[in-house]
Each structure stands twice: as structure tokens, then as C-alpha cells.
Amino acid sequence: MAESPVIQIDELSKIYTVTEREAGLVAAMRSLVKRKTRDVRAVDGISFSVSEGEIVGFLGPNGAGKTTTLKMLSGLLYPTSGRATVLGFRPWERNRDYLRRMTLVMGQRNQLVWDIPVIDTFELNRAVYRIPEAEYTRTVGVLTELLELAPLLRKPTRNLSLGERMKCEIAAALLHRPWVLFLDEPTIGLDVTMQRRIRQFIAEYNQRTGATVLLTSHYMADVEALCKRVIVIHHGKLLYDGDLSGLADRFAPFKTVEVELQNGAGGRPLDRYGEVLVQSEGRITLRVPKVETATVTGRLLAELDVVDLTVQDPPIEDVIEQVFSQPDGATSHLPGTVADAPFDSQKQ
Template sequence: MLGPDDTTRGQRVTRTETSSRTTSPTTPAPPDGTPPPIVISNLTKVYRVHEREAGLRASLGSLIRRKYRDVCAVNDISFSVSPGEIVGFLGPNGAGKTTTLKMLAGLLHPTSGSVSVLGHEPFKRERAYLSRMAMVMGNKGQLQWDIPAGDAFLVNKVVYKLSDADFRAALGELTELLDLGPLLKKQVRSLSLGERMKCELAAALLHRPMVLFLDEPTIGLDVTMQARIRHFIADYNKRTGATVLLTSHYMADVVALCKRVVVIHEGRLLFDGALAQLSDRIAPFKLLTVKLHDAESPPSLDGYGEVQSSEDGQTTLRVRRDQAPAVTARLLAELPVADLTVEDPPIEDVIDQVFSNSSLDLYGTVKS
């Protein structure tokens, strides 16, 4: 776990810090000394993108001279994941999450830095590596649309060289857990979004990968199906000990599955630690809910903190964490307080802040 002072300007994470995180309470070192299945060191990815102004003139101009701009999608990030961990990889759109996952899966070549998964350099795409990992992209199905899901699973049986017995056992298990029975004979294109995601997950897990990259696995699904997929991922992790790195925009996914989260923003690592401590770093404030005796004409509480809500005689104030004891004392001393509670902000709000545009303030927050 990084302490508040471990992060220099909340951006640069050194190799030493990475190893200290690996043995932190949130990422316990395995008792048998197994090396972390995922190790990312100073990883950077720069894209060169073509850009031009709008309009015909610029369009013609770009025929002759093209303008390119370097975009740093991932900027010097380092972290590792222990065997069997489920880590939430969070950040707003365009933060670099998918780029990082693609580098881990071997689809993208890092510009600099290193990636090691199960002891392999993913971009070499060795069969030994590809046979032990899987990546599921929620917004991009990988199953062939024109054939029944059952046929698609048979393709994977052959591609991953699964024995009949292993295939039957894995398919039976996945069919039961995901309730795939009625879906196996349906063409993939005729499945609903949720049904398709269940089949995508099953296809990706038939060969029992030891490392699983899930990029928005519940995107677009209704809450019931989200819960089902979530439960399944937790169950798969528990049964197989697979290591899971998960991106999701749904707070419920992160809260239910991930004890540890890694937050990146604009390609830089902002936070790596326990989900419970994310609020300390991202939202270093407390919520003070005050109820006064004389609720008929309550005085303004603006002077005590940022008023977040005020209704039914109750006012909720947002107060910096380090100032909370002093503000509490002042409130009790200066006002006829009938009731006062001091709480951490709900984790949902914290994650929401990570995903919202206001997360641009995160640097400042982390620095403080």
C-alpha cells in the first residue's frame, strides 16, 4: 500500500514502490513465494495519431502534408498483481485502461517499460502464454455470429487442444454456473446482450485461464445480469485461483469483486491500494450530518464547510478530513446541536468522482 507520502506528485511510481505494494496488506505475497503473475514496470504507450482541422481545405491539405501528434495513452505506470487477486483497474474514459489491458494481453507493444504475465512477454504472443490467459472485451464480442454458441465452444476446444474429458467437465461446469443450457443451440447473433456475454465468458474460460483480463464485462447489461456475471467472476476466481484484472464503470462490480483497486488518469497511475482506502486519497473529506434543536430557523452552516445537502432540518457538510475534528468541536461549541454524525463518503461517490470529469482535480487531491 502506498502511504500518502509515497507518491511523488501522485504520478510517478518507482520500481521499489511496486515491490513494496506487492507485499502490502492489500496484495499479500503468496506463502509459497510464487512470483506475481502480472508485473508491470514503468510501462508507457505512445500513439501517433493523424489529425486535421475540419473542412475541405484542411482535407485537401492533409492529402499532401499530414499532421501527426503523439498521444501518451499510458505514462510510466508500475504495479503488480498477486496470484488469485481480483484487482479493479479504474479510471475515466480515455485514462489508458484498455490500452494497458491490451498490452497485457499481447495485442499492443509497449513503447517503453516492461510487462510480464505468467513469466511471458505478452507481445511475443507465444502459444504457451496465449493458452493460459484470456481477455474478454465487453464491447467487442469474439464469438462467431453465424454459428450456435455450442459450435463456437467446440472451436475453442480444438484451438486450445482440450481433451474430451476436460472440455466436457469445463463446459458442464460453465453451463451450470451461467445457465447456458438453453443458449447452446442458438446462433450467437440471435442471443441477447446478456446471453451473449455469458457465452463470451464461457468461451474465454473453457481452457481455464490462470490470468483473466476483463474489459467492461458488464457493460450494457441489466442489473440482474450484471449481478449474475459478477457472482460468476467471483466464483471462478475462488474455484480456480485465477488472477483477474477488471475494468468496469459500474461501481457495484468494483465494490463486489475488488478489494484492491488501481486508478489511472490520463495514462498516469494515481492510486494503488485497498478499495476502502481509496476515499482517503481520492476524496479526503468527511461528511458531517448535523441536526440542530431549533430547526425552524436554522443558521447558515456555510462557515463550517461545504454544504452538500440540507433537508428536513438536517444539513450535510463536506469537510476536509484533517479539519473534521476541529469543525466538529466548533459545531458542538457554537450551535445547539441535537444530533451529529461523522462519516466517510460512500465508496460509490468516490468511484463516481474518479469516473467523472471532475477527476481532473485528482492530482491536487492526491498531492495534498
């Protein structure tokens, strides 16, 4: 089979026209008649492609344009410009053959019918997707086993906990065995154990069916566990597309150095060694440019009463935070920002 990508996006953009008004009653009254509008570039010319069977993490802070992109890919929004094909379909044409092959899960929104048992919502989806009886029974069986749904299916949705509900939401979205999954924060608000269950399930589903998954999450554990590849967008622009491991090198060329001092810092200025992240009693955590790690640790050991010293890669959360703290359109000079960091140990 030719390796044509399942998802292919070229220069996709979405501009919203939003109404805005000043605070206050008069402004509110005025806006009833005439509204001021402003254009917001939610997605600004992004391009990428995803191959069959990949699980790609789609990262960005709130408002970065992730959900907008997912909505365009699932056919809910027309793009302002640019092209996208998924499984060879233009999503927003909402071709039924396309809709039958993809699914959208939104962690913050519910498709299960509130008052009736979960299994009855499943039945409804069976009717909507026209799933043959035998296939339906088999799929429900598999999903029930993988997600441990057996005790939940007969309960009305409103009696389920958030985690249980999410498991059922995911199952309901997979009954028609889609080839492409758009998962928008599927683990949001869940406890750690439940997050892990969902994560394992997504991995398992991907392995069993070879389905392509595009996933957004604010939990880096999700991303680390599931996605070899991540796509980072910020202010609607693509910042990074590549291996998760490469993300740290590119955006956070830092190490975290943690030192424990014999007599505390003793009033000595520590920011000569690096940016002080945490300082409590005798423990200090410093952020040090990767290239200077050796020099800095050497100096720390020579100049201070060090009891213990560890050097670590920064946690992925910090990397991401580092990425998103970049100003708008900073992509081009990002690696250079190291030099502008609020310390300059070279001069010491």
C-alpha cells in the same frame, strides 16, 4: 512454490501517434494528402505487479490508459518502452503457450458468432484452442452450471439479451481454462441483478481455479465486491496501488455530514460548515474534512435547529470522482489539496 508475481510491469509506456485535423471541408481535404500528427501518451511509465490468484481492480476514467495497458498485457499492442512479463512471457511476442493460458474479455465487444447457436461458437474455440474432448465437456458442464447457461446454449447469439450474451461471452473466453484473465468492463450495460451474477461468477472462478484476474470496471459495486486491491491510473500515470479501503483515506479524507433542520436553512449560509453537496428543503448534505468532523458537527448542533444528523464515509463513487478530478500530474500534492478546498472553516 516461489512467490514470483504472475504479472510484472516496469515503467511500461505507450505513446500513440494520432492524426488530427481541424474542422471543416478544406482541412478535411488537406488531411487526405498530408496529415498532422500528435503524440498521445496513453500509458506513461506505470509499474506494478500482481501475484497469483489475486483479483485486482484496475480503475481510471475513460481514456486513462486502462484498456491500452490490458491490450499490451494480452499481447495486442507493443509498448513504446518499458517491460512487462505475464506468466514469464513477454505478451507481445504472442507466444502460443502464453495465449493458451490467458484470456481477454471485452464487455463492449463480441466474439460470439452472431448467427449461430452459442454452443457452436464454443465448438469453434475448442478447435482453435485444441481442447481435448473430455476436458471440453467437463468445462462446458461446469460453466453451464455456474452461469446458468443451459437454456441459452442452443440459441443463436443474436436472440440473446445483453446480459445473457455477456454470460456466454465470458464462458466462451474461459473454455480453455486460462490462468490469467483480463476483463475489460465485463459488466458494462448490464442490469444490477446480472452484474451481481457475473461478479459472483468471477469470484467463484477465481476461488476454484486460483486464476489471476485484472479487471476494469466503472461500477464500483464490482470493485467493492471483488477486489481487495485496486490500481488507479489517470492520464496514463499510476495514482494509487493498494487496498480499496486505503483509497478513501488517501484521496478523499472527507466525511459526508447529513443534517435535517427544523425550519430549513432559513437563509443562513451553510457553506461555513463545509461544502454543500445537496440542499433540498430541510435536508442538507455537507462535505467536511475528516479531521474537522467532530468540530463541525458540534457547531452544527450548537448553532442550528438540528432534527437529525448522520456522519458517513463518502461513497466509493465520490472518492473515485474526487481522484479523477485532480489535474494532470497532481499525484504528489494530492493529500494537500484538502487545504485548498473551497471553504475555510478555521477562520470562523
